[in-house]
Structure formats: structure tokens, C-alpha cells
Amino acid sequence: MFLKFLFPRICVGCGSESAWLCERCAVHVIVNKTLFARQQKGALDGVIAVTSYSSPEARGLIKLLKYRGAYDVEQALHVFVQHFVKGFFVMPVLDALVPVPLHKRRLHERGFNQAEILARVWSPILCAPVVDVLERTRYTSIQAHLPRLERLTNMRDVFSVKQPCATLKSVALIDDVCTTGATLEACAHTLKKGGVKQVFGLVFAVEE
């Protein structure tokens, strides 16, 4: 309550002082209507996205989540995700949600993993537990400027599994944004080597 008083919630859509996403703006949010935002050729079986990165409200929420570490953005995200899930009759049956891990150095700098926050939001809606089986073993610098092929090469051997995961048939990797898909692809490759049969990427926003 005290924090709420010190840092009022400003709507990412209209700037009104009410919630991170006010009810009026939530209605205008573009929620993805196609199950697969992107089909993949590699280890990843497909990318499912809640919304597009071109939506200003989505960008605002991601910024809040990632850089300000807003403690209660979860609630606003929940609205998005529920709208999204309601739009589908069939979602893949998932055994687990696996957040894309941060390297422990970056986790220390940021204090939280935004992918883990998202996984917690998804979990009750999709009735799948959050299972933290992946580990980021190599620290990679921010690579937004690199072309796709270099990003893919740079992501080789970045992740490893913490435990055998052959009991997991179908999992969704959770991340906030999918740009080239290089991170999701590297994670999917590692999970499949670890015994998982089917790996989807489930992201909040896809950059088109």
C-alpha cells in the first residue's frame, strides 16, 4: 500500500493514474488470433504469441516488466493472457512451462527474471506447472545489433539442462519477446537433447 502511494500506477495506454493498464485501454488491446505466430524449421515446434510488439500497450507493459521491475504488472498481464486463451478452443496440452533463464550475473543485476514472472501468470490459466529445468551457462552480451545468423551462432552452447527431462513430452518455453527466435531455438535444441519431445515458444509479444 505504501509503495502504491509512492509510485502511483500510470496506465501504459492513456497515462491516467489508475492501473498499469486501465479498463478502457484493455478493451483496445490487440490480442493475437492465430495459434502459431511463427512456424519454425529447427528444434522449436512453433511460436505462440499473445500479442504483437507493435501494440503500444504491449510495449509499455514489457518495458515496465523488464526495466522497472514493477511489482504488480502481473495483474495487467493476466488480463491480456486470459483474453488470449479465451480466443482458442484448442491449445497444445503442456506438461510444463519452462522460463527462458537469465545468466546468474544478469539475474543478480536485475533482481528478477521477467520470463519467470510471465510463466507464473500463464501457469494457472494453462494448468501446467512452472518447471525450472534450464540453466544459462554462458553470459552473452546484448546482441540486438547482430544479424540473425550471427545471433544463432552466438547462442550455441549457451543453455544446458539441470536435470534429465525425458518425462516431459510437451513443454512451452516462456519469454517476454520473440525477435528472431534465436534464444528460443537454442533453448528448444537443449531441451530436445535432454529428452523433451515437443517444444513450443510461448511469448508475450512477437516482433514482426
Ligand SMILES: [Zn+2]
Ligand atoms: Zn488507459
